[in-house]
Amino acid sequence: MSTPLLDIRGLTRTFGGGRRWFGPDRAGVHAVQGINLDVARGDTLGIVGESGCGKSTLARLLVGLDTPSGGTIHYAGDDLQQLRAQDRHALARRIQYVFQDPLSSLNPRKRIRDILAAPLRYLRGLEGQALEYRLGELMEVVNLRPEFIARYPHEFSGGQAQRIGIARALAADPELLVLDEPVSALDVSIQAQVLQLLRRLKAEFDLTYLFISHDLSVVETISNRIAVMYFGRLIEQAPTRQLFHAPAHPYTRVLLDSAPIPGGPPIKAEEGEAELPDPLSPPPGCAFAPRCPRAQDDCRHTVPPLDNLVAGKDHLAACFHPIEGPWQRIATQSAQER
Amino acid sequence: MMTFITLIARNRLAAFGGVMLLLIVLLVLITPWLPLADPNITETANRLMPPLSDGHPLGTDALGRDILSRLLWGTRISLAVGVAASLVAALIGSMIGIVAGYFGGRTDNTLMRGIDMLMAFPYILLALAIVAVLGPGLMNALYAIAIVNIPFFARNIRGVTVGIAHREFIDAARLSGKGNLRILASEILPNVLPVIVITMSTTVGWMILETAGLSFLGLGAQPPQADLGSMLGEGRKMMLNAPHVATVPGLMIFLVVMSINLLGDGIRDALDPRLKSGALSRPAPFTRIRRRHKPLPDPTNDDALLSVENLQTDFEVGHDTYQAVNGVSFAIQPNECLGLVGESGSGKSVTALSLLGLVASPPGVITDGRVALAGRDLLDLPHGDIRRLRGRDVSYVFQDPLATLHPLFRVGDQLVEAIRQHQPMSRADARTRAVSLLGQVRIPNPAHRAEQYPHELSGGMRQRVGIAMALANDPQLIIADEPTTALDVTVQAQILALIQNLRREKGTAVLFITHDFGVVSQICDRVAVMYAGRIVEIGPTKTILETPRHPYTRRLIDCVPRLGEPDNEPVAIPGLPPAADALPEGCAFAERCDLAEDACRQGNIELIATDTDRQVRCIKPLGIPTPSPQGVTR
Numbered sequence A: 001m002s003t004p005l006l007d008i009r010g011l012t013r014t015f016g017g018g019r020r021w022f023g024p025d026r027a028g029v030h031a032v033q034g035i036n037l038d039v040a041r042g043d044t045l046g047i048v049g050e051s052g053c054g055k056s057t058l059a060r061l062l063v064g065l066d067t068p069s070g071g072t073i074h075y076a077g078d079d080l081q082q083l084r085a086q087d088r089h090a091l092a093r094r095i096q097y098v099f100q101d102p103l104s105s106l107n108p109r110k111r112i113r114d115i116l117a118a119p120l121r122y123l124r125g126l127e128g129q130a131l132e133y134r135l136g137e138l139m140e141v142v143n144l145r146p147e148f149i150a151r152y153p154h155e156f157s158g159g160q161a162q163r164i165g166i167a168r169a170l171a172a173d174p175e176l177l178v179l180d181e182p183v184s185a186l187d188v189s190i191q192a193q194v195l196q197l198l199r200r201l202k203a204e205f206d207l208t209y210l211f212i213s214h215d216l217s218v219v220e221t222i223s224n225r226i227a228v229m230y231f232g233r234l235i236e237q238a239p240t241r242q243l244f245h246a247p248a249h250p251y252t253r254v255l256l257d258s259a260p261i262p263g264g265p266p267i268k269a270e271e272g273e274a275e276l277p278d279p280l281s282p283p284p285g286c287a288f289a290p291r292c293p294r295a296q297d298d299c300r301h302t303v304p305p306l307d308n309l310v311a312g313k314d315h316l317a318a319c320f321h322p323i324e325g326p327w328q329r330i331a332t333q334s335a336q337e338r
Numbered sequence B: 001m002m003t004f005i006t007l008i009a010r011n012r013l014a015a016f017g018g019v020m021l022l023l024i025v026l027l028v029l030i031t032p033w034l035p036l037a038d039p040n041i042t043e044t045a046n047r048l049m050p051p052l053s054d055g056h057p058l059g060t061d062a063l064g065r066d067i068l069s070r071l072l073w074g075t076r077i078s079l080a081v082g083v084a085a086s087l088v089a090a091l092i093g094s095m096i097g098i099v100a101g102y103f104g105g106r107t108d109n110t111l112m113r114g115i116d117m118l119m120a121f122p123y124i125l126l127a128l129a130i131v132a133v134l135g136p137g138l139m140n141a142l143y144a145i146a147i148v149n150i151p152f153f154a155r156n157i158r159g160v161t162v163g164i165a166h167r168e169f170i171d172a173a174r175l176s177g178k179g180n181l182r183i184l185a186s187e188i189l190p191n192v193l194p195v196i197v198i199t200m201s202t203t204v205g206w207m208i209l210e211t212a213g214l215s216f217l218g219l220g221a222q223p224p225q226a227d228l229g230s231m232l233g234e235g236r237k238m239m240l241n242a243p244h245v246a247t248v249p250g251l252m253i254f255l256v257v258m259s260i261n262l263l264g265d266g267i268r269d270a271l272d273p274r275l276k277s278g279a280l281s282r283p284a285p286f287t288r289i290r291r292r293h294k295p296l297p298d299p300t301n302d303d304a305l306l307s308v309e310n311l312q313t314d315f316e317v318g319h320d321t322y323q324a325v326n327g328v329s330f331a332i333q334p335n336e337c338l339g340l341v342g343e344s345g346s347g348k349s350v351t352a353l354s355l356l357g358l359v360a361s362p363p364g365v366i367t368d369g370r371v372a373l374a375g376r377d378l379l380d381l382p383h384g385d386i387r388r389l390r391g392r393d394v395s396y397v398f399q400d401p402l403a404t405l406h407p408l409f410r411v412g413d414q415l416v417e418a419i420r421q422h423q424p425m426s427r428a429d430a431r432t433r434a435v436s437l438l439g440q441v442r443i444p445n446p447a448h449r450a451e452q453y454p455h456e457l458s459g460g461m462r463q464r465v466g467i468a469m470a471l472a473n474d475p476q477l478i479i480a481d482e483p484t485t486a487l488d489v490t491v492q493a494q495i496l497a498l499i500q501n502l503r504r505e506k507g508t509a510v511l512f513i514t515h516d517f518g519v520v521s522q523i524c525d526r527v528a529v530m531y532a533g534r535i536v537e538i539g540p541t542k543t544i545l546e547t548p549r550h551p552y553t554r555r556l557i558d559c560v561p562r563l564g565e566p567d568n569e570p571v572a573i574p575g576l577p578p579a580a581d582a583l584p585e586g587c588a589f590a591e592r593c594d595l596a597e598d599a600c601r602q603g604n605i606e607l608i609a610t611d612t613d614r615q616v617r618c619i620k621p622l623g624i625p626t627p628s629p630q631g632v633t634r
Helices: A055-063 A080-086 A088-094 A112-124 A128-141 A146-150 A158-171 A188-205 A216-222 A240-245 A250-258 A297-301 B002-010 B012-029 B067-103 B105-120 B123-134 B138-165 B168-175 B180-216 B228-236 B244-271 B348-354 B383-389 B411-422 B427-440 B459-471 B489-506 B517-523 B541-546 B551-559
Strands: A006-015 A029-039 A044-048 A070-075 A095-098 A176-180 A208-213 A225-230 A233-239 B306-317 B320-332 B337-341 B364-373 B394-397 B477-481 B509-514 B526-531 B534-540 B608-611 B614-616
Touching: A006 A055, A029 A055, A029 A233, A044 A055, A044 A216, A055 A095, A055 A176, A055 A208, A070 A080, A080 A088, A088 A095, A088 A112, A095 A158, A095 B168, A112 A128, A112 A146, A112 A158, A112 B168, A128 A146, A128 A158, A158 A188, A158 B168, A188 A216, A188 B551, A208 A216, A216 A240, A225 A240, A225 A250, A233 A240, A233 A250, A250 B489, B002 B012, B002 B244, B012 B067, B012 B244, B067 B105, B067 B138, B067 B180, B067 B228, B067 B244, B105 B138, B123 B138, B123 B180, B138 B180, B168 B180, B180 B228, B180 B244, B228 B244, B306 B348, B320 B337, B320 B348, B320 B364, B320 B534, B337 B348, B337 B517, B348 B364, B348 B477, B348 B509, B394 B459, B411 B427, B411 B459, B427 B459, B459 B477, B459 B489, B489 B509, B489 B517, B509 B517, B517 B541, B526 B541, B526 B551, B534 B541, B534 B551
Parallel strands: A044 A208, A044 A225, A095 A176, A176 A208, B337 B509, B337 B526, B394 B477, B477 B509
Antiparallel strands: A006 A029, A006 A070, A225 A233, B306 B320, B306 B364, B526 B534, B534 B614, B608 B614
């Protein structure tokens, strides 16, 4: 593999905490903790996790909306923080972001023209004729009628608004798009439209995607690599087919077992509480251990590192006792708690 | 802009205030060209002439000056000073507020503590002190009034800005390459402008009063210049022998301030988005029912627990009628779970809310149909009876438990209330029952959890409390409106399992509303697919998922990405559903259907039976060569 487009090492973001005038220092909340991740040019990396696992924080760190507390991000060899410091716009020209809620990411008092023109003007320095031409091009690229450009965001449906959000991200001509749950707020029929559009744009503009979602089936259709997050850490990473064929981490299996498939076998519900640990006093070992049916003593004492399962094979898991063998939902087990 | 004016005009009082203010402003604007006596020429021979005297329609004051002339010139100055002061206060105050709210942190702290210091002094004393330092005079009074009103703007605008500064479109603007100044000016300002206008419109009147107050004390306008306050001050000395000298400016102050305040309230109501969305129009506790005739019960539904026949619910907004539910019929047998599936706007939630008259009215109206619970038509019952049914025979579980649980009461107390509403039970007994309910929904350590507030529970736990509350009175039917949509998949799996178990143990029937076919196939015995306010297909879940008859059902299933089948690419449905105020003739899906022909766009397409237990609203159902001619017409 050549140098990755995105090279993340030990990325950490802590919220809150700090010194107090009296008493002991306050504990911070680790939203993202020691993440190592490579994204190759042209990849679509899916990042999966449930609410509170830190996937949105990771996204914000990548596009520079937030600053890491520790660790580094290198983009095509350049340090991201240096890039940000040198030129406010340099990062935004390379990495762009698509928001989850299409309507709240569009200023309600601005016309689509103004929303799309901003990145063209400030990031690409376009004016006059060239700007107009590019605006028309953008609307065409995301399949919106050219006359829509004079309208206000509230006149659009969710799917159309999301396409405007995508057009805005594309306006800066980026190489990497960070898509933060881009289809979660949309109806299924619209969801499929937007996924199709994203797939086409990727091929057309040679984009690299970081696709964040809580929905395994959506991530599966669009990604060629998947990373699973739990409680601020990456716990498993593999090519999509490998991951769905033989998920190694018990949490990944729980996720797969819980996702209902239309007409599919019954889902399995976890026994006990399906809750995250208290972020202010995280367990010393693996964060999943309290929920894990396979947890042993070593899991409760040390955090398992994200390692290759089998040397030479491209499948990483952060587990001392990974599950082997292919995954198959047990069809005989019904969805009930015992 | 036009809608804004019509909104104001619809508010009678505001319109009255606006017209009055317009007249006054016009009058003072043309004052220099009116044939009036010079306001400052004294004529001691004609002192204290009463109103309606020759040449002096409003009389003269102690120095023989024409009161009408002084009144108009004085109003001109008072208005100008009041408006100028509020503009200055608005400009500086809003600037401080926007900057403090946007940057937050230390900037916010420094600026707002400064504002707090201004507010620590009594209002009018501070103004007096400022004038005392600057010396009396109209301009200084203006500064004083402006300064004491800055905190009012700064605090209001800061609050609004803080709310906007964390919205996603601000992040988006930042990623579009806009700097802080640009974001302040072009993203935040347009969104706080209405609030600035509202704040101004409600303070201008107050500032005119304050200016008048300072002039009254002799600190504002200096003689011989007239403004309303100083005229009032001069007239005060001869209140008994020449009351008109004080009464006339007093009346003018009253008129000006009243008209400004009336108009200001109108502007506030028209601009405030919360008021515009109808938050202040209290919906009735029951949906309005306007059926032209009472439909006869359908005999095929005799043994059903709940039968809904040809239900129609409209939203009437102004002159538009939105047909949200457009002739929906279905039946639920005891202990059955019926799924109601559809995309947003398909009318599934409105259907559910219509059953017990929970659709907000206005704008909702039930215009036709029958909702029978064990044979009784619920739309025919008096309100008291419906209220006794709600939560006892039929209960709801909503999507967002954080929104449906009261944030200020412990969950145990809320359960006790739900129980005691319908069952005569002592508080202690109800408490025991509440704890046992929490246990039934598998909440660990229920006695302890009952003492907690909703925000102390996780999303999954809150939804369990919501389900416990729905179970409180052993209902025959639970209506669950997207109960797992806001939850993570692992929690969703647990909640679905819980609902299944409760159904088995208690024999409750469930109407399960969702957009997710995966969830439907886990939990529902039968499923009804809704599109544009109508059921397009209904039947047993398994057969519908395997062999959908309606093209919409087929395509909706095809859009769902299926876990474990990455090659099976989801196929999008082109286009959008029709608008609910312009439903097309014939099949509402025809526009998006690749099998549509001319006949699909004509007449009313009925729900027809294709198999013994299935019905579909399509003239050429999939997988059936010719539809059975004797369709069940509903």
